[in-house]
Amino acid sequence: MTKFSELPLSSALQRKLAAAQFISLTPIQERAIPPALEGRDVIGTADTGTGKTLAFLLPVIETLNREPARHTVALVLLPTRELAMQVHEQYEQLRTKTMPKAALIIGGVSEKAQIQSLRTGSQLVIATPGRLQDLVNRTFADLQHVKLLVLDEADRMLDMGFLPAIRRILATLPKQRQTLCFSATMQQSVASLINDYMHDPVRVALGSVLKPAQTVQLTAYEVRPGEKLDVLRQLLYAESGQTLIFTRTKRGTDRLTKELVRDGFAVAMIHGDRSQSQRNGALSGFQEGRFQVLVATDIASRGLHVDDVAHVINYDVPKMAEDFIHRVGRTGRAGLQGRASTLAAGAEVVELRQIERTLRLKIERLQAETAMAGAPRPIIQNTLASRTLTALPGEIFV
Numbered sequence: 001m002t003k004f005s006e007l008p009l010s011s012a013l014q015r016k017l018a019a020a021q022f023i024s025l026t027p028i029q030e031r032a033i034p035p036a037l038e039g040r041d042v043i044g045t046a047d048t049g050t051g052k053t054l055a056f057l058l059p060v061i062e063t064l065n066r067e068p069a070r071h072t073v074a075l076v077l078l079p080t081r082e083l084a085m086q087v088h089e090q091y092e093q094l095r096t097k098t099m100p101k102a103a104l105i106i107g108g109v110s111e112k113a114q115i116q117s118l119r120t121g122s123q124l125v126i127a128t129p130g131r132l133q134d135l136v137n138r139t140f141a142d143l144q145h146v147k148l149l150v151l152d153e154a155d156r157m158l159d160m161g162f163l164p165a166i167r168r169i170l171a172t173l174p175k176q177r178q179t180l181c182f183s184a185t186m187q188q189s190v191a192s193l194i195n196d197y198m199h200d201p202v203r204v205a206l207g208s209v210l211k212p213a214q215t216v217q218l219t220a221y222e223v224r225p226g227e228k229l230d231v232l233r234q235l236l237y238a239e240s241g242q243t244l245i246f247t248r249t250k251r252g253t254d255r256l257t258k259e260l261v262r263d264g265f266a267v268a269m270i271h272g273d274r275s276q277s278q279r280n281g282a283l284s285g286f287q288e289g290r291f292q293v294l295v296a297t298d299i300a301s302r303g304l305h306v307d308d309v310a311h312v313i314n315y316d317v318p319k320m321a322e323d324f325i326h327r328v329g330r331t332g333r334a335g336l337q338g339r340a341s342t343l344a345a346g347a348e349v350v351e352l353r354q355i356e357r358t359l360r361l362k363i364e365r366l367q368a369e370t371a372m373a374g375a376p377r378p379i380i381q382n383t384l385a386s387r388t389l390t391a392l393p394g395e396i397f398v
Helices: 011-019 027-037 052-066 081-094 112-119 129-137 154-159 163-170 188-197 225-238 250-262 276-287 321-328 348-359
Strands: 042-045 074-077 102-105 124-127 148-152 178-183 202-205 216-223 242-246 267-270 293-296 309-314 338-345 363-368 380-382 387-397
Touching (some): 011 052, 011 081, 027 052, 052 074, 052 081, 081 124, 081 276, 102 112, 148 154, 154 178, 216 225, 250 293, 276 293, 309 321, 321 338, 321 348, 338 348
Parallel strands (some): 042 178, 042 202, 102 124, 267 293, 309 338
8 A cells, every 4th residue: 555545535535635735645654544543553754854744644633524513522632732733734735614613722922712712612722732732721722532642753742851741641531532643752751651551562663763754865074163154154055955054042033043144144043932824924934035044042843844844954963863863854854855954163062073973874075275286176166255165075873
């Protein structure tokens, strides 16, 4: 079974999939959807960008078709507002006119409309744990009739400290239900959650969840601290596609965005201090191509889905190896080619080498300096600083 048309789905859903040009199943979809449609609990782990959203949305939609009701039948929990909004958008794309609208329950926006959607008995609730727990505590959300629970990006939710909220929410759900859990990694905290809340699950594990996709070309540039911005400019001038730049701090995001705007780049930014409307505007503008560059903290390293990110640049080396995986996973998605470059200065060089050892990666190392005798031709001409980025002989690290 390699095509959506071969799945035992309703004719209306098949028409929606065809209209959206979903033809071939990805490996995670091929292995996770059939047991989920049979009502089995499923644990899915796979590389980022492999199609996990459809792997749980299709069973959710079929459950809604089988269980018409005036109460909540399906619940999807996700770690961030951005990811919840994207899942909601995907559901709307596949929803027929006769199917219910989903209640989107997220923080950072007015709760009035959310409470109203829960009071009217939304069959599908797509939510972040913090806001939903608050509404459950205030008895605005009735989850006693949930038939299907989805935990998406479970490892990220736990990393963000949502375990207490998740446990309180799950305590209000019926014990007899179907649970689908998707995670990029299977850390101990996720395994504990699975043991407590899932029944005889089917395990679907594909690829290495601790390595970037093979479609992503990895490059690292060792630079002096004062040279980072000039090297970044070189990379941006050489890139014709859209670029996503990651920084460590909110202040660093603000500062770098201002520098790039002064250089004439069309830039948007996302970080934790931006309002929801500002985040939405930045993300939609980037998705629609109005911004060439999006500068973000790790808030965008998971859940951000833009089909044609050509280049991911780690302006600051991430703190954790897992953060590196999720950052570079924003490019090279669904089998497409992508590039991921990392700029390392000072102590970051040591941090980057530790990430390489942890992930057992071979990353091509380049240094920003005058071309050495016998080295390959310069990759990028630096018109700003009259320097070149040149590969050093033998500079491949494991």
